[in-house]
Amino acid sequence: MNLLKALATISSLTLVSRILAFVRDVLIARIFGAGVATDAFFVAFKLPNLLRRLFAEGAFSQAFVPIFGEYKNRCGHDETKLLVDHVTTMLAIILFVVTLIGIIAAPILVYISAPGFLKDAAKFDLTVQLLRLTSPYIFFISLVSVAAGILNTYNKFWVPAFAPVLLNVCFIGGALWLAPYCDPPIMALAWAVFIAGIVQLAFQIPFLKKIGMLPTIRFSLKDEGMRRVLRQMGPAVFGVSIAQISLIINTIFASFLVAGSVSWLYYADRLMEFPSGILGVALGTILLPSLSKCYSSNNTVEYSKLLDWGLRLTIMLTLPAALALGMIAVPLLATFFQHGAFAAHDVLMTSRALIGYSIGLIGMILVKILAPGFYARQDIRTPVKIGIVTLLATQAMNALFIGWIQHAGLALSIGLGACLNSAILFHYLRKHDIYRPEPGWALFFAKISVAVAALAVALWFGMGTEQSWLTSSGWWRILRLAALVAGGVVVYFAVLAALGFRPKDFSKRAIS
Numbered sequence: 001m002n003l004l005k006a007l008a009t010i011s012s013l014t015l016v017s018r019i020l021a022f023v024r025d026v027l028i029a030r031i032f033g034a035g036v037a038t039d040a041f042f043v044a045f046k047l048p049n050l051l052r053r054l055f056a057e058g059a060f061s062q063a064f065v066p067i068f069g070e071y072k073n074r075c076g077h078d079e080t081k082l083l084v085d086h087v088t089t090m091l092a093i094i095l096f097v098v099t100l101i102g103i104i105a106a107p108i109l110v111y112i113s114a115p116g117f118l119k120d121a122a123k124f125d126l127t128v129q130l131l132r133l134t135s136p137y138i139f140f141i142s143l144v145s146v147a148a149g150i151l152n153t154y155n156k157f158w159v160p161a162f163a164p165v166l167l168n169v170c171f172i173g174g175a176l177w178l179a180p181y182c183d184p185p186i187m188a189l190a191w192a193v194f195i196a197g198i199v200q201l202a203f204q205i206p207f208l209k210k211i212g213m214l215p216t217i218r219f220s221l222k223d224e225g226m227r228r229v230l231r232q233m234g235p236a237v238f239g240v241s242i243a244q245i246s247l248i249i250n251t252i253f254a255s256f257l258v259a260g261s262v263s264w265l266y267y268a269d270r271l272m273e274f275p276s277g278i279l280g281v282a283l284g285t286i287l288l289p290s291l292s293k294c295y296s297s298n299n300t301v302e303y304s305k306l307l308d309w310g311l312r313l314t315i316m317l318t319l320p321a322a323l324a325l326g327m328i329a330v331p332l333l334a335t336f337f338q339h340g341a342f343a344a345h346d347v348l349m350t351s352r353a354l355i356g357y358s359i360g361l362i363g364m365i366l367v368k369i370l371a372p373g374f375y376a377r378q379d380i381r382t383p384v385k386i387g388i389v390t391l392l393a394t395q396a397m398n399a400l401f402i403g404w405i406q407h408a409g410l411a412l413s414i415g416l417g418a419c420l421n422s423a424i425l426f427h428y429l430r431k432h433d434i435y436r437p438e439p440g441w442a443l444f445f446a447k448i449s450v451a452v453a454a455l456a457v458a459l460w461f462g463m464g465t466e467q468s469w470l471t472s473s474g475w476w477r478i479l480r481l482a483a484l485v486a487g488g489v490v491v492y493f494a495v496l497a498a499l500g501f502r503p504k505d506f507s508k509r510a511i512s
Helices: 005-031 036-074 077-104 106-113 115-119 121-134 137-153 158-181 187-210 224-239 242-254 263-298 300-327 329-335 344-359 361-375 381-431 441-463 466-471 474-498
Strands: none
Touching: 005 158, 005 263, 005 300, 005 329, 036 077, 036 106, 036 115, 036 121, 036 137, 036 187, 036 224, 036 242, 036 263, 036 361, 077 106, 077 121, 077 137, 077 224, 106 115, 106 121, 106 242, 115 121, 115 263, 137 158, 137 187, 137 263, 158 187, 158 263, 158 361, 224 263, 242 263, 242 381, 263 300, 263 329, 263 344, 263 361, 263 381, 300 344, 300 361, 300 441, 300 474, 329 344, 329 466, 329 474, 344 361, 344 381, 344 466, 361 381, 381 466, 441 474
């Protein structure tokens, strides 16, 4: 299997999902604006979404995929299927309990996650109602993550990559057609979340059945493989999901700031997820099962080469993305979100958060590349220790920055925390000789720096003034932004090509 081709497939589908996500966010901004109702929904959605990332995509996938890959490579089909059945049944029971807690204890959860909402009783009550409707999402989407882990191990990458498209389709349908029938209209988005969880799970069932891995209900506490997965899950929450923990803590801080702060951070985070998902999530998805195969076959040389390949791709594609997000934050936000109730003031406030996030984009994506280097080896303790240090450092930066630059300080602390996380992960990989850099890094980085500098010059002269973006019409913004982005892409990759970069240089085949 060509890993670059697999990356292109996942990234393409993720791009489709992100484009639909932008459409959905533009509609939400246009219909609901940035205020009490959106603050309430984003908090209500953030909680189950956070649990999804921590419990399912974070803790579960990192614990399950290496062990499942080991069974697939070393054990027969029947034993592997038995592991799937036992793990899925146990996880479903745990998820059902978590969902019930989310529904019953919604007021307590809202109080913990957004205590500032208490000063507005209507806002607090609305958030509770929304949370009770979105809580079942954690049940369905976590089972979706189980299916994704199985399908990715079987190299069926496109199926899990397509599933998020369905979430955005449900959001768009809810905002356009369901909102007029809901009271208050924001409830339509909560219903969209609920429906999307069911739809995404149903979509993957036929593909699981085709490879003979559709789970059936079989409960056993004696399955050693399942017990290993459960033992790994608890500590793994801190490993690759530390940024998500920081985000929910940031929501607590933001709830005490001026109205709209939660929404400004949300919209900035949505733009950050565009490069993070297209590259970071895609690379992490490919690397984990591939690294697990190398580890199970004791191929340390290929293990290191896979990490090197992922790091080079990350540097080449993330540095220009981070630069662009910071430099053209206002053009991006004005084009996508400055419609209807989302005013120029909201654009400027959101741009401050986006600049803060962009500083740490390279760290956010590197974590998704470096953490699998530990999880594929079933080493949970090292990322946990690093995660705790990062969390404490991030909160210290929150306390330092929030009084200085308000909500933008919260975004900046997340970005710098991710850079710290990735730096320590890299240090430990090198210290334990897990990763050995391939020759040519100095020249590689020098060439990337030249191309990034050329991109900065192109964006600076092509962007114009921020005020011109805030006052121009919608279609004119779209045309200008398309030309600016296309011009930047051409300049960056043209310089790389002139310096000798070729796509074939990044082709990589996984071991069979």
